[in-house]
Amino acid sequence: MLDGFSLTIAILVALLVGAAATAWLWLLRRRQEEAAAGINALSGMRWREFARLVVEALHSRGFEADSVEQTLDQGPQAELRLRRDGRPWLLACKLAGARSRLGVGSVRELADAVRFNAAAGGILATPARIDAEARKVAGELEFYDGDALWALVGPMLPAALRDDITASARRQSVRETALAWIGAVVIGVLAGFVPAMTGDEAPAPSAPSSVAGPPPAAVPAATGHAPAASDPALVAPADPNREQFERGEVIHAIAALPWVERVLWSTGSTLLIQQSEDVEQRQVEEVCSVLARYDALRASRLQLQPPAGSERKVRFLQCRSY
Numbered sequence: 001m002l003d004g005f006s007l008t009i010a011i012l013v014a015l016l017v018g019a020a021a022t023a024w025l026w027l028l029r030r031r032q033e034e035a036a037a038g039i040n041a042l043s044g045m046r047w048r049e050f051a052r053l054v055v056e057a058l059h060s061r062g063f064e065a066d067s068v069e070q071t072l073d074q075g076p077q078a079e080l081r082l083r084r085d086g087r088p089w090l091l092a093c094k095l096a097g098a099r100s101r102l103g104v105g106s107v108r109e110l111a112d113a114v115r116f117n118a119a120a121g122g123i124l125a126t127p128a129r130i131d132a133e134a135r136k137v138a139g140e141l142e143f144y145d146g147d148a149l150w151a152l153v154g155p156m157l158p159a160a161l162r163d164d165i166t167a168s169a170r171r172q173s174v175r176e177t178a179l180a181w182i183g184a185v186v187i188g189v190l191a192g193f194v195p196a197m198t199g200d201e202a203p204a205p206s207a208p209s210s211v212a213g214p215p216p217a218a219v220p221a222a223t224g225h226a227p228a229a230s231d232p233a234l235v236a237p238a239d240p241n242r243e244q245f246e247r248g249e250v251i252h253a254i255a256a257l258p259w260v261e262r263v264l265w266s267t268g269s270t271l272l273i274q275q276s277e278d279v280e281q282r283q284v285e286e287v288c289s290v291l292a293r294y295d296a297l298r299a300s301r302l303q304l305q306p307p308a309g310s311e312r313k314v315r316f317l318q319c320r321s322y
Contacts, residue, residue: 005192009192034169037169039098043097047076053156054153058152068080080092080093090114094126098146099128101129102126103133107124108137114141121142122140123141250271250291261274270300272303274307275306278307288319298320300319
């Protein structure tokens with residue numbers, strides 16, 4: 001196990017990402033793939049087959065066809081006559097590629113035919129997409145294009161053709177799901193390293209560690225100037241925890257320096273010093289001279305926080321090593 005790597009976080013993130021991707025791929029994306037494959041299949045039909053399929057699908061929506069075969073003999077430009085609730089309708093079937101677009105001309109042609117024949121309305125069915133400008137001149141027309149066409153005629157396809165389309169969409173979803181899980185594992189591994197990358201960054205100058213900090217009774221506020229370590233009030237009490245007391249002495253001594261705004265033990269081995277002004281090495285040596293008095297603390301790490309508005313960066317130093 002790598003130091004700082006969280007296996008638990010990695011597994012949780014990978015499972016969440018993978019599950020979300022799988023749900024999206026199988027509940028939404030697979031249906032989109034199936035519709036796209038079905039529309040491609042429709043666009044590859046002969047016009048007669050396509051028109052008969054649309055007429056059959058519209059029958060379930062209350063439409064009855066008049067003289068379908070005679071109209072089909074007139075070719076793709078002819079409008080098929082339908083009736084619903086005793087009123088005439090016209091149906092135009094425009095066979096085109098799934099990625100093509102049907103323009104204003106085809107829509108206006110059907111709209112004019114509806115008005116000329118005093119029909120109750122018109123239906124335009126096509127595997128292509130009807131663009132927004134064409135829809136503006138629709139009038140009383142209904143459109144079945146793209147996904148809407150597939151929803152209308154998909155259930156009417158022969159079982160063998162529909163099974164082929166469904167199987168193709170399923171295979172595509174399986175491939176995409178495998179790729180999604182590989183991506184989820186990669187994301188999970190990266191997430192597992194996040195605690196390691198952020199754990200040793202400069203800590204925010206908030207409250208000091210409850211373990212490493214000096215007891216309240218031994219340490220006054222560490223902001224502004226404080227009494228020097230020679231103050232009689234700081235004589236070591238009869239406390240076996242000598243190092244804890246020495247930490248308090250360090251806080252008081254360094255807080256008394258004129259360039260120190262705040263000082264605290266951010267961790268057991270790191271002394272955080274918030275500067276009120278930019279300082280040079282000479283002032284840093286003042287801190288090192290204080291730490292040098294205590295054997296247990298002389299190798300502590302210094303974290304020097306620059307004052308507000310300073311262009312300097314946070315510095316990490318160590319006065320002595322063990």
